[in-house]
Amino acid sequence: MKKQLVIVVTLLLILLLIRRVFGTTITNITRLLPRHATKTFPSRNKSQIEQIVVHHTAGAENQTPKQVATYHVGPNHVCDSGCPGILYHYYITRSGKIYQVNELETIAWHLAGQNTRSVGVVLAGNYDNYPATRVQLKALNKTIKAIERKVGRSLELTTHRGECPGCTQCPGDYLQAQIASV
Incomplete structure (x- = not known):
């Protein structure tokens, strides 16, 4: 029994060390989010991606990707009859959790005239009212590096x-103002 406990504790310590070294993971929830019943986003090759565009939700600090996707799929400020899905590729919470919410090949409509060449990353919160958290900025940096690895x-x-x-x-x-420090 003691040997099994030692093994379990050792494995937990290894997992904590790995998390500490490699940081927050990116959870792909693309297939779990609400989508429009009939509309779809166009696609692109990753070779077309040239930039990463940072956004904020301008909403509540605890706003979830599902809440934002539900808003985007319904009639909203971008699409009178609803958009195909959430309008970003990555979503970062105030606590630094990173979600992939669209595939990189998806041309999500986050910036008129720039969507084919850009990846949209949104941070939950309203940054007209307060700064992003340190863990959120760290997660943004990790997201940028992950995107760049994926596009090469x-x-x-x-x-x-x-x-x-x-x-x-x-x-x-x-x-x-904080983007300069990322």
């Missing part, structure tokens, strides 16, 4: 506001 090259990092000056406050004043 470095990508330009920008924000919604950076690509569309004057048309939006996204990702909020605080996060806009």
Whole structure:
């Protein structure tokens, strides 16, 4: 019995060490999120991706990917009759949990005129009101590195506001300033 306990404790310590070394995992929930009954996003090759665009949800701190996807699939500020699905590729919570919410080959509609060439990463919260958390920024950095590994090259990092000056406050004043530290 003692030998089994030692093995279990050792395995748990190894798992904690691995998590500490490699950080937060990215959980792919693409197939679990609400989708429009008839609409679909177009596709692209990963070779077409040139940039990563950072957004904020401009909503509650505890807003979930499912809540955002439900809003996007219904009539909303982007699509009068609903969009095909959530409009981003990655979603980062205030606690630093990272979700992949669309495949990289999906052309999600997060930035008019730039969707084919960009990947949308959204941070949960309203960064006009408060800064992103340290763990959230660390998760953003990890997400950027993961995307670049998947496409096989470095990508330009920008924000919604950076690509569309004057048309939006996204990702909020605080996060806009914090992006420089990522």
